[in-house]
Amino acid sequence: MKRFLSLALCASMLVASASAVSAKTYKMKIHSTGNERNQSTPPLRQFAKTVEEKTNGDVKVTIHFNGVLGGDRQATEGMQLGTIECGITTTSTLGTFDPRFNVFDLPFLFKDYETAYKAMDGELGDMLEKACLDQGLRILAWGVNGFRSISNSRKPIDVPADLGGLKIRCMENQLHVSTFKALGANPTPMSFSELYTALSQGTVDGQDNPPILTFSAKFYEVQKYYSLTRHVFSVAPLVMSENFFQRLPKEYQDVVLAAGKQYEADVRAATENLEAETIAELEKTSMKVNSINDENHKLFVEATAPIYEEAEKLVGKDIVDVARSCLNN
Template sequence: MSFKRWLSLSMAAMFLFFFAFCASAADYTIKVGTIQPESHPDCVLMREVFQKYVEENSGGRIKVELYPNAQMGGDREMAEAVQLGILQMALPVTSITASFEKSFNVVELPYLFTTRESAFEALDGELGKELDKRLLKTGMMNLGYFENGFRHITNNKRPIYSPEDLKGLKIRTMEVPPHIAFFKELGANPTPMSFGELYTALQQGTVDGQENPIVLIHDSRFYEVQKYCSLTGHVFSVVHILTNKSFIDNLPSELQEVVKEGARRFVARHREVMPQEEEELIVELQNKGMKINDLTPEQKKPFVEAAHAIYEQFKGEIGEDIIALAEKVAK
């Protein structure tokens, strides 16, 4: 064997040993699951902020592994995996968490929040703390609230300026009771359907439209199969860092704080990025041919009235006390 060949093999062996040693040096692994693609702010900031901070500040004792693109399943499956301790962390919308703790459906009440500022003030404050406390009994805990953005309506028939414009339209919604009730109140025909089937359903005209935040409308390429986008902003889509309580509790105290601080930094940066991202994507959607219309406060008024008309019917399911608290702090 030549000296160069021997040297090359020796160097390769040293690198393999080094990386194997680094991998084994981690005492704990945090697997993070999300349905979002790698280019989405959730994934980008999870890598650039959370993963970097936790791995560096734990001295290599914690390794963070990110699984985007629903590799670990949908939001529901990942939340179940977190509850069972199979997955250490997931980034689901709060409507999924409501499957485990019904009081989280309070966040899904239309027009509860009308600005990001009021939403995060409530979620960082009394409302969020109460929801977090109730979540603990499920074996899970929340490490911070962030967003998908306000939900808006797209369709192929006409721009939406009033509830009358929605009459008879078949609108795909999530299987979230307050969302379904709201669209029924507006006179639309809400049609729950899995997100994976939605593009084809819009393309084939199975449904006339759908409602989602701008980032999802863009990333899902709905501009290819939808003509109108109306900025109704009817629900603020909240996401949070869901983790297994036992996993966090069993970390040494100094590592618990590293993980929690990493989560705080991720949330803070995410909240800075999303408003600008949304503004840029609205322009991009227009450039791709979508007709986008905003609504004045006066035009939104009948939508808000229709929303508040359904609050009463959810007091039993969500809890009268948590709805009263939410309405108080959301002002």
């Protein structure tokens, strides 16, 4: 009888143990500097929903918008340390950890979305995904913010000479600074959080950002012209802590990877659609929007061509050569 009770007790303990394992949960915090109006928000919510549903709730996902977990750099460091599990960042931010990511800051690298996708989904993307893993980070999706263009308070920009002497706020990134210098502007690196005030006070004449961000930040209130130079393609990967990824069971890893690919497709489509809608909205404001014709576009490309040689020293000739091949696609 005692032996029977002992066996029964062991069996119940094994069942309890198995239940404990199956009931294990994983908390996933997702960082985003975006808000409810950002084009990445609906795809990100769907990503979170899919992960929770496909793991039967074992992975609990919370999204933290408006940079409440910190800026992109702080959040990326958090993912390295394992204090934050996932987040949207930028290749410019990743470039502070590995300079090879600055390859996306080369001017006029991509002529259109299709060319950009081909590069991200091909050899260039593969090289950078491996570089990211070396930093303890895994790229789940190559998200995008669209093409950066220039707004200013003085005049339309049709040719590089129109930028002569203009103080243009730019990112704190050497290739961005060099690009504006090559175009004859006076680049002024500045935090984005200070930009609206700087524009309204005339501290700087203009700035460069994709149409979606230019509209959502209401720069049309303090800028008169927006010229579609489309000089840099802004890439915003969805990244996960590799430490957290490896702690997940294999079947949950597969769920995360599949959800990441769906996010990638969704955010790309959303960005393209919203970009076109936003340009139309900007045209309804007091801001005057102008395109750059093919002949003048060549002048911009020629003026910034030397930046590629400079980039070889910064990011490496091998990856710049791969990027150069994108120009011919």
